[in-house]
Ligand SMILES: NC(=O)C1=CN([C@@H]2O[C@H](COP(=O)(O)OP(=O)(O)OC[C@H]3O[C@@H](n4cnc5c(N)ncnc54)[C@H](OP(=O)(O)O)[C@@H]3O)[C@@H](O)[C@H]2O)C=CC1
């Protein structure tokens with residue numbers, strides 16, 4: 617690809633005083649992005665709660681961008697949930713995500729945003745993709761059915777960034793994070809992802825002196841976990857150092873089975889009962905380890921050790937949900 621924006625580095629620099637809009641700043645990733653930006657001295661942050669600005673409302677989004685004129689955008693607002701939520705609310709996952717990302721990317725381009733980062737997910741890749749999964753595996757085979765609606769929306773988001781780069785030279789990049797966890801996660805008993813769900817279930821079982829905890833599926837599926845502070849660090853790194861068509865995988869490179877995860881959460885929480893596996897619940901994709909060597913070649917690697925991140929996430933849960 618030729619041209620400064622289509623090519624590797626656009627020369628657009630995020631200054632300490634740049635106006636930066638973090639969409640979804642109260643979520644797991646958005647809150648981590650705000651912490652990382654503030655830690656690095658970026659103080660001119662533009663933040664709106666869902667109540668203040670519903671990103672599915674196109675006219676409101678256009679008005680917001682034209683009025684506020686942010687220079688940089690992190691798009692971390694989305695309809696997000698675990699395997700059960702994805703499987704139960706397919707219409708919400710495809711329609712809300714398509715609306716949010718279409719409104720934000722288009723309004724950002726039209727209002728003169730200098731650079732935007734879209735966040736996808738490792739579920740964009742085919743269910744049977746060769747492991748570890750390279751960026752090039754996108755659109756090479758059928759998707760995992762439990763989250764194909766969300767995945768289709770995320771694929772459309774990547775393609776929209778690419779199309780706006782090609783047609784309008786808009787500097788939109790996409791990062792594909794693996795399964796994440798950390799402070800400000802969603803701890804809903806049914807709709808959350810596995811790690812916060814297990815933290816809550818084991819903690820409540822410990823307090824109730826329960827004899828067993830039910831864990832979904834067979835425990836045989838593998839997942840790769842990344843702390844949200846690592847993701848935020850990578851997102852700042854990419855905003856400063858990457859400008860190209862292809863999306864970029866962001867993972868830790870380490871995977872564990874759900875059975876191993878459940879044993880580890882049990883240990884960290886201090887629950888002393890038994891595990892009961894509910895195999896009527898889906899396992900989802902059996903394995904989705906991402907190949908993050910492209911990001912490593914640019915000079916970034918994850919830093920937070922999994923067990924330490926898990927201990928910290930449990931501490932955050934206790935302090936914020938159990939006070
Ligand atoms: N969590 C994970 O494991 C992974 C997440 N990702 C991606 O990272 C990004 C952030 O995810 P995460 O932080 O976990 O999600 P969260 O659910 O924690 O946060 C999402 C945020 O988006 C906001 N939001 C949702 N709908 C709207 C709307 N219509 N208008 C305005 N704001 C809205 C939410 O506000 P409110 O709660 O008030 O609705 C919330 O603050 C998403 O794009 C997600 O797909 C990718 C891979 C894994």
Ligand SMILES: C[C@H]1O[C@H](OP(=O)(O)OP(=O)(O)OC[C@H]2O[C@@H](n3cnc4c(=O)[nH]c(N)nc43)[C@H](O)[C@@H]2O)[C@@H](O)[C@@H](O)C1=O
Pocket residue numbers: 696697698699700702737738739762763766794795796806807808809810811813814831832833837839874897898899900901
């Ligand atoms: C990030 C990614 O996250 C989602 O995909 P997922 O990786 O399948 O997400 P999950 O965290 O919900 O499950 C991981 C594994 O864990 C098992 N599992 C056990 N017990 C519980 C449990 O109690 N809750 C949940 N949710 N899962 C459980 C569960 O059966 C599965 O085998 C996408 O929909 C989409 O959002 C996406 O992109």
